[in-house]
Amino acid sequence: MSILVNKETRLLVQGFTGSQGTLHSEQSIQYGTNIVAGVTPGKGGQVHLNRPVFNTVEEAMKEEPNASIIFVPAKFCKESILESAEAGIKLIICITEGVPTLDMLDVKKKVDNLGVRLIGPNCPGVITPGEAKLGIMPGNIHKPGSIGIISRSGTLTYEAVKQTTDLGYGQSSCVGIGGDPIPGSSFIDILKLFEKDDQTEAIVMVGEIGGNAEESAAEYIKNNITKPVISYIAGQTAPAGKRMGHAGAIIAGGKGTAEDKIKKLTECGVHIADNLVSIGSKVSQVLNS
Amino acid sequence: MNLHEYQGKSLFAQYNLPVSKGKVIFNPNEAADACKEIGGSRWVVKAQVHAGGRGKAGGVELIDSVELATKFAEKWLGKRLVTYQTDKNGQLVNSILIEECTNISKELYLSAVVDRDSQKIVFIGSSEGGVNIEDVAKNSPEKIIYQGIDLNSLDSQEDAITIAKVLELDDMQTKQFIPMIENLLRLFVEKDLSLLEINPLVINENGDLHCLDAKLNIDSNALFRQPELQEMYDESQEDPQEAEAAKSDLSYVSLDGNIGCMVNGAGLAMGTMDTIKFFGGNPANFLDVGGTATQERVSKAFKIILKDPEVNVVLVNIFGGIVRCDLIAEGVVAAIKEVDINIPVVVRLEGNNADLGAKILSQADIAIHSINNLAEAANKAVELAK
Numbered sequence: 001m002s003i004l005v006n007k008e009t010r011l012l013v014q015g016f017t018g019s020q021g022t023l024h025s026e027q028s029i030q031y032g033t034n035i036v037a038g039v040t041p042g043k044g045g046q047v048h049l050n051r052p053v054f055n056t057v058e059e060a061m062k063e064e065p066n067a068s069i070i071f072v073p074a075k076f077c078k079e080s081i082l083e084s085a086e087a088g089i090k091l092i093i094c095i096t097e098g099v100p101t102l103d104m105l106d107v108k109k110k111v112d113n114l115g116v117r118l119i120g121p122n123c124p125g126v127i128t129p130g131e132a133k134l135g136i137m138p139g140n141i142h143k144p145g146s147i148g149i150i151s152r153s154g155t156l157t158y159e160a161v162k163q164t165t166d167l168g169y170g171q172s173s174c175v176g177i178g179g180d181p182i183p184g185s186s187f188i189d190i191l192k193l194f195e196k197d198d199q200t201e202a203i204v205m206v207g208e209i210g211g212n213a214e215e216s217a218a219e220y221i222k223n224n225i226t227k228p229v230i231s232y233i234a235g236q237t238a239p240a241g242k243r244m245g246h247a248g249a250i251i252a253g254g255k256g257t258a259e260d261k262i263k264k265l266t267e268c269g270v271h272i273a274d275n276l277v278s279i280g281s282k283v284s285q286v287l288n289s
Numbered sequence: 290m291n292l293h294e295y296q297g298k299s300l301f302a303q304y305n306l307p308v309s310k311g312k313v314i315f316n317p318n319e320a321a322d323a324c325k326e327i328g329g330s331r332w333v334v335k336a337q338v339h340a341g342g343r344g345k346a347g348g349v350e351l352i353d354s355v356e357l358a359t360k361f362a363e364k365w366l367g368k369r370l371v372t373y374q375t376d377k378n379g380q381l382v383n384s385i386l387i388e389e390c391t392n393i394s395k396e397l398y399l400s401a402v403v404d405r406d407s408q409k410i411v412f413i414g415s416s417e418g419g420v421n422i423e424d425v426a427k428n429s430p431e432k433i434i435y436q437g438i439d440l441n442s443l444d445s446q447e448d449a450i451t452i453a454k455v456l457e458l459d460d461m462q463t464k465q466f467i468p469m470i471e472n473l474l475r476l477f478v479e480k481d482l483s484l485l486e487i488n489p490l491v492i493n494e495n496g497d498l499h500c501l502d503a504k505l506n507i508d509s510n511a512l513f514r515q516p517e518l519q520e521m522y523d524e525s526q527e528d529p530q531e532a533e534a535a536k537s538d539l540s541y542v543s544l545d546g547n548i549g550c551m552v553n554g555a556g557l558a559m560g561t562m563d564t565i566k567f568f569g570g571n572p573a574n575f576l577d578v579g580g581t582a583t584q585e586r587v588s589k590a591f592k593i594i595l596k597d598p599e600v601n602v603v604l605v606n607i608f609g610g611i612v613r614c615d616l617i618a619e620g621v622v623a624a625i626k627e628v629d630i631n632i633p634v635v636v637r638l639e640g641n642n643a644d645l646g647a648k649i650l651s652q653a654d655i656a657i658h659s660i661n662n663l664a665e666a667a668n669k670a671v672e673l674a675k
Contacts, residue, residue, distance in 0.1 A: 074510065074513075075513055075514070098510045099510060100481055100508055100510045100511035100514075101403050101481075101483060101508045101510065101511070102403070102478060102481055102508065102511065103511075105403065105408060105409070105410070105440065106440070108408055109408070109441070124610075136610060137610060138609070138610045138640055138641050140641060141640065151556070152556065153554060153555060153556020153557065154554050154556065154610070155552075155553055155554025155556060155557035155608045155610070156554065156556035156557050156560055157556075158557075158608045158610065158639075158640070159557065159560070159608065159663075162608075162639065162640075179555060179556065181403060181405050182403070182405065182408055206556070208555075208556055208559060209559070211405045211406075212405070212406065213405070216406070232560075234556050234557075234559040234560040234563060235559040235562075235563070236559075236563045236566065237544070237559075237562045237563050237565075237566045237572060238542075238559055238562070238575070239542070239544065242542045242575075243542075244540075244542060244555055244558070244559055244575055245540040245554075245555025245556075245558060245559075245575070245577040246555045246556070248405070249555060249556075249559070258563075274567070275563070275564060275567045276557075276560040276561070276563060276564050276663065277564060277662075277663050277664040277667075
């Protein structure tokens with residue numbers, strides 16, 4: 001088992017023929033992902049990477065995709081997400097960074113009402129090692145295994161992946177939920193899936209400063225998650241009031257500090273990797289105790 | 290992106306919100322005319338900077354002569370105002386807002402933000418506004434109301450009445466408050482705000498509601514569709530290095546240590562700073578060089594990092610995703626040569642073709658400490674920085 005994506009996933013790529021869409025689709029196909037079609041308005045009827053291109057998601061539905069990945073520019077993301085959701089796709093992954101927050105407020109409400117699982121925006125995507133790669137992560141650092149990884153940051157996810165691969169554990173699935181203030185899916189949404197997944201023995205949750213998603217997750221873990229959770233929080237040295245790259249990574253009004261998050265997580269029984277380089281060894285320590 | 294008070298108030302006026310008659314000046318010789326145009330015999334002069342705490346720092350004065358307005362402008366224009374919210378250098382004052390005087394009978398607090406938890410726009414109000422709102426939040430949180438607004442219903446009347454009760458408004462003021470909330474909400478949505486704060490919102494001597502301050506922050510991701518607001522950008526209010534980095538599409542935040550950091554990815558950049566601290570060093574900056582660490586971007590990043598005179602070693606930490614490490618290594622070597630760096634550089638490359646990347650770094654005819662293990666690389670940087 002795994003979560004969200006596997007060999008059965010039939011992927012549609014929105015923004016298929018653009019430079020990002022092309023590069024990452026090529027990599028995904030090479031990894032073994034079943035891309036069934038692409039959408040680029042105005043390019044319907046063409047063939048790209050040996051896959052049919054359609055003008056709209058609705059037309060592309062005849063290829064029976066069950067997931068969609070979005071590479072379109074930020075200003076068109078709202079429209080693209082809703083287009084997929086309304087066409088009946090139940091898993092949408094939005095990679096694009098820079099989507100306006102108010103667009104996401106609206107999108108989030110609508111996809112929730114349609115029962116659609118949205119991952120991102122501003123995220124590396126989702127991978128189930130050895131089965132399917134729906135995202136921009138380097139496939140070669142992953143290995144099928146027992147650790148579920150959830151993260152607000154792309155390259156930090158890769159660190160956690162590399163360390164768990166090097167120690168031989170591998171990953172069941174890895175989910176980048178993205179660094180924006182209003183993400184499509186929260187830590188809690190993904191924790192629920194890992195809790196139910198037989199292949200996952202332990203969960204690594206990589207958080208960062210800003211908001212209180214980690215605090216809410218901590219409370220949820222205490223009451224609902226039976227598997228061990230190991231967490232690393234980035235931004236312990238970040239100054240208050242400055243946006244640290246990600247739109248969501250800002251300490252505002254004294255809230256959202258790494259210190260507060262670590263305190264809450266510890267209180268709720270989450271194991272803290274106190275340092276970026278010790279995520280893997282913390283997993284070992286917890287699983288061997 | 291932050292707006293100045295005078296810019297925020299011009300938006301307030303567009304949305305029929307009650308603001309004082311006022312005029313912004315950029316030169317002391319405009320002060321007298323501005324006062325005369327506004328009329329009356331008493332004015333408030335306010336230094337315009339992107340920071341709170343101006344009153345306590347001397348940046349706001351009540352004056353009763355035209356000469357004092359000119360004097361205030363001469364005193365502040367071109368100078369830097371230091372408040373408890375700024376750093377030690379303060380913010381440059383390049384404009385002053387002159388307003389008619391408002392007689393205050395009570396100070397309230399009103400703001401709105403996008404709340405991540407409830408995923409709604411939330412209005413925050415308190416009957417105790419003014420300069421000590423942070424103490425109210427800390428000591429009497431029960432005096433503050435958080436009211437989420439359902440954007441789909443577009444009817445905020447019930448919400449406005451609920452907030453009005455906490456603000457202890459009378460019937461007449463509540464009648465003014467209902468359209469006020471409606472207009473603020475429209476402003477928030479139409480202008481892509483991420484924060485709107487009126488502190489204080491006052492009840493004047495006639496018992497009417499009046500917006501005495503305006504602090505607005507725009508969602509930077511939405512600026513592409515707000516050309517009118519883009520025009521309001523004031524670069525002088527930003528850290529010069531941060532502003533220059535932003536022009537090159539690099540995300541940079543200056544800190545007070547001596548180890549320069551260049552990292553790909555915002556999360557990993559924070560993680561690298563933390564790792565340096567963990568091993569006893571002090572990061573000089575946050576810098577996300579982006580997903581594609583090309584020679585051009587790496588060169589620009591080096592130039593920005595090296596503008597900070599405190600920096601005496603640079604740690605480059607790149608987790609090569611899709612881009613191969615050997616290509617990144619070639620870019621880093623070329624960039625170091627191009628920028629002509631004469632302080633130690635520690636490079637950690639991980640990911641696709643990391644071995645090949647390390648080989649290119651160690652064979653380069655310039656001194657680079659190529660260390661594949663992040664803990665060792667951070668330790669080396671800390672040691673070299675001492």
